[in-house]
């Protein structure tokens with residue numbers, strides 16, 4: 001009898017710990033998917049360009065580029081048209097390494113250069129959050145790429161996150177997950193990132209509402225040298241410049257708007273640690 005109640009008490013305690021772990025994962029997963037990582041910028045279902053919250057991340061929008069025609073897939077747990085039949089491990093591998101359960105490679109513009117850095121803990125949280133969303137049926141057309149896609153690197157075993165006490169490393173990790181440099185690093189004529197000019201801006205972004213050039217995020221005078229943290233936060237979270245002017249809506253402001261103060265501070269600390277480069281790097 002005593003042993004029984006001990007076992008029952010243990011099971012209860014473990015159950016509570018599990019439930020707490022799951023709640024923490026759900027919260028972290030939501031913060032990453034809907035906030036820092038802005039998955040909905042591409043994967044949200046839209047009707048006439050407007051995001052429909054009830055349809056969640058059911059995909060469907062075309063993301064055309066000069067060299068390919070991509071469609072954002074349905075990543076809700078619908079078994080037929082979404083990721084409902086994938087195991088947690090399969091879903092995690094798709095997000096971090098760009099390999100589907102059938103072995104095929106997932107194409108751009110999903111930013112796998114950045115996502116290979118996702119830590120094991122954050123990947124688990126993202127998967128838990130996606131699985132907890134309502135299944136939405138939405139059949140999305142297949143993307144078309146001119147060439148066979150190659151894997152983004154060797155298989156990953158274990159990925160650790162940054163030491164939370166190291167602000168610059170934490171900021172670097174967040175800037176990676178938010179794929180800031182996907183837009184803020186200039187590219188060559190073939191569209192390849194000029195890594196030696198990381199963060200220098202000057203990439204041309206063509207959008208239906210007009211063209212814009214990404215800005216310089218390095219601590220150069222043409223970049224963030226004289227910016228306060230409040231100005232940086234307003235640019236990221238409200239899309240407003242220090243002069244109070246609205247930027248073009250290129251950045252996923254709705255998502256970045258939820259980035260916590262401590263994470264904003266860490267991102268800025270990292271950007272300030274970059275070598276100062278002139279606008280565009282040259």
Ligand code: HEC
Pocket residue numbers: 032033037038039040041042043063070071072073074075082083091094095100105106107108109110111126142143
């Ligand atoms: C910049 C746009 C973009 C962002 C941001 C993005 N994705 Fe994707 N994602 C895509 C596109 C496009 C594809 C399909 C590429 C293809 O057809 O090969 C894709 C494919 C996927 C797939 C494979 C689905 C399938 O059925 O093949 C998963 C899972 C996925 N994304 C999850 C995520 C998650 C989770 C996030 C945020 C952490 C995210 N994506 C952020 C554009 C994006």
Ligand code: HEC
Pocket residue numbers: 175178179180181182183184205212213214215216217223232235236241246247248249250251252256267
């Ligand atoms: C999808 C592309 C894209 C992504 C992703 C993106 N940016 Fe931007 N960002 C831009 C563009 C384009 C502008 C300039 C818009 C304009 O000129 O109206 C800009 C402007 C800015 C500015 C204003 C700088 C100035 O000199 O006025 C800051 C700060 C900034 N981005 C930081 C970030 C950070 C930090 C991230 C990641 C968390 C990020 N951006 C992600 C495209 C992007």
